[in-house]
Amino acid sequence: MTASSDLPYPPFELADRVIKLPSDDLNGYIHYELQGSDTRDQLVGMLPDGYSFEGRSLLDFGCGAGRTLRHFHDEAGSARVVGCDIDQRSIDWLNTNLCPPLEAVRSEVDPPLAFEDASFDFIWAISVFTHLSDNSVPWLLELRRLLKPDGLLMASYMGEHNSEDTAGEPWDEDRVGMNVLRHSQDWDLGGPMVLMSDWWVEEHWGRAFDILDRKPCGGQTWTLMRKKEGEITPEELISPGEDPREFKALHHNIKQLQREIDELKAWNESRKPGASLKRGIRRRLPGGTRKN
Numbered sequence: 001m002t003a004s005s006d007l008p009y010p011p012f013e014l015a016d017r018v019i020k021l022p023s024d025d026l027n028g029y030i031h032y033e034l035q036g037s038d039t040r041d042q043l044v045g046m047l048p049d050g051y052s053f054e055g056r057s058l059l060d061f062g063c064g065a066g067r068t069l070r071h072f073h074d075e076a077g078s079a080r081v082v083g084c085d086i087d088q089r090s091i092d093w094l095n096t097n098l099c100p101p102l103e104a105v106r107s108e109v110d111p112p113l114a115f116e117d118a119s120f121d122f123i124w125a126i127s128v129f130t131h132l133s134d135n136s137v138p139w140l141l142e143l144r145r146l147l148k149p150d151g152l153l154m155a156s157y158m159g160e161h162n163s164e165d166t167a168g169e170p171w172d173e174d175r176v177g178m179n180v181l182r183h184s185q186d187w188d189l190g191g192p193m194v195l196m197s198d199w200w201v202e203e204h205w206g207r208a209f210d211i212l213d214r215k216p217c218g219g220q221t222w223t224l225m226r227k228k229e230g231e232i233t234p235e236e237l238i239s240p241g242e243d244p245r246e247f248k249a250l251h252h253n254i255k256q257l258q259r260e261i262d263e264l265k266a267w268n269e270s271r272k273p274g275a276s277l278k279r280g281i282r283r284r285l286p287g288g289t290r291k292n
Ligand SMILES: C[S@@+](CC[C@H](N)C(=O)[O-])C[C@H]1O[C@@H](n2cnc3c(N)ncnc32)[C@H](O)[C@@H]1O
Pocket: 017, 018, 019, 061, 062, 063, 064, 065, 067, 068, 084, 085, 086, 087, 107, 108, 109, 110, 125, 126, 127, 128, 131, 187, 292
């Protein structure tokens, strides 16, 4: 057995890129280690009773420099354990330091990944769909393509626990479907911020997956889903359902985006000599983003 703490750690900027660390010293890396091992425990804890990794193929979609993936180092002896990310530096670091036995590949911003249909038994995407906007649905369906029949996907989303920080307003599920904020924000500032309601996930993700379980975890909602058979296009997955909240959510997202434009204007003004900016707004503007 190799403990994760016996493996090399990525440089601070790669570790801190995926989760805000308290400091760039030992204490920061202890935090990184514990958060990664906790994520692994939560993943394993939500899998069906008796689920074994032996002989399986696993994919960590959006793995960064392997915060969670490193905790599957031992399984990589008897299972195929792959990570992918758009960040070349993170993938290079993984390839140099933890592969083999792990595998790491760089993905493009948009699908597909260079794997055959039905390549994986279990895919997880922690804090990734929380930041995907236009490519969110294509990626969800790409992960479905990559899953074997009956394969499992664990994906997290932001919602009721993140509204104040992200949108600067109290949570109200009636006005959130899949609401995208900070659409073009750079990944190094946390990327776009996407809020989802449970009802929206059930309505839309539920068209492609059976939703098996859902629970709050690490300030987000984690959902375990099993691939449904049959074909579905991105248009079919995203088209509005009957729920009147679909329209309310779209309307509210427009309001949220208008508010962001106003805040950005205020921020620009505040950079003029002698000007100031309200604290709540500052936190949500460039450089003030919290990582999730
Ligand atoms: C908030 S971080 C979470 C990282 C990791 N899942 C974890 O929990 O430590 C989001 C990650 O998703 C990656 N990402 C964004 N778009 C992606 C894409 N299209 N394909 C793969 N990874 C992507 C980012 O580069 C980043 O490393």
